[in-house]
Amino acid sequence: MSTVASPALAEVLRYAAVAWQSFRAGRSLDRALTNAIANHPELRPAVQDALYTAVRHLAAAERILTRLAARSPAPDVAALLAVALAQLQRQSHEAHTVVDQAVRASQQLGHAASASGFVNAVLRNFLRQRQTLLAELQDDLSVRYNLPAWWIERLRSEYPGGWMQIADTQQQMPPLVLRVNAMRIAVDDYIAQLTKLGIESTRTGMYAVWLHRPRPVAEIPGFLEGDVSVQDAGAQLAAEWLDAKPGMRVLDACAAPGGKTMHLAELGVTDLSAVEVDAARAERITENLQRANLHARVIVGDAARPDTWSVTNGAYSFDRILLDAPCTASGIVRRHPDIPWLRRPADVAQLTKVQSELLDALWPLLEVGGRLLYVVCSLFPEEGREQIARFGERQPDARRVDLPASQLLLPVSVAEPAAVSAWQGSSLPTLHDGFFYALLEKTG
């Protein structure tokens, strides 16, 4: 715990509050952060930490504010309070330091002096009533799991026996998992290198290595050389399960930032096309491929409109298609805790429609006997099981192929003993996020 007032804390809280306000208006946390500190990149680590702490305490902060404030504060004041309340809950600074620095930050908001008085009063009231307030909120599921009520209802109705474990796992800090580039180094040799450097790790999948302590990518041995990339072990199953052989024509239909494209290239796929609708994100694919000296055709285009882009000048078809479709991302909440708060209930139906349009548009591009692997990092059945059942009804020439393991992967916590014991060659990694997979073969 820091006992000295960090001179930067007021500044950190202020910029975190700017980002918070923009996040609550609908921007992703990463985008909001980047915009807020555009002129102060040196503040990024501290502001990011404060922001992610706030999002992990969002439901509690909003309930506390409703109880403690007689009137709704202006949005910038509410944002500052959300960020400061989260700091008080996390207790990584002395409470009085957080209060003083939050008041100092509020003086720069451009309100009358009453705003600072208000911030001071709310935070001090929280400290006085902390035990009672937190006890009162204990039975509030939204606070307990830090999820909106509608999200909890969806989880509960699909996973009546297991939703609490899913929600608990999703509140934890995400494990840092690497994918070892099979072209450059064997997984066990890489782990031996880490051990020599004193870096603790566990093999958790065919190509997956979990670093017990997170570190910036530039400090991961072999990252800059392309020996390893950061990718959840559940996501690594896509390239494995697509089972593309050298010589096959392969399409990665929704490809940015290129994690799965890279993996396919690392497994020896040479005729590889990566389509991405967002031009800026498509650049990330190119950068990622370059880092590891890998090759793929990167195409900026709408995968749902194959008539508007082409891989070659003539007709084209594929032996393998990977459709890693846009989705609610309900399976990767521990990596993106902002997601449940950015989505609206209506988004589920809207994304389900986009996914079915992508499936219908890509299916004609598949050769007879070819395979399409559909994947979403979602746990909601509309995007997974039900989506594929409906597709099967529309496309009688689509045969569901068995996968080596269950098609639904529920997120695994590092607290589960099996997750942290070394992988023994089974078809599933021991530690992973939540995904739905379906492999479809074209029969005629």
Ligand SMILES: C[S@@+](CC[C@H](N)C(=O)[O-])C[C@H]1O[C@@H](n2cnc3c(N)ncnc32)[C@H](O)[C@@H]1O
């Ligand atoms: C789940 S992410 C893909 C992650 C990627 N496969 C990886 O492993 O790094 C989905 C991507 O699809 C893109 N996307 C969404 N709609 C698309 C469309 N109609 N055509 C092509 N790309 C699309 C999004 O911009 C996003 O980058």
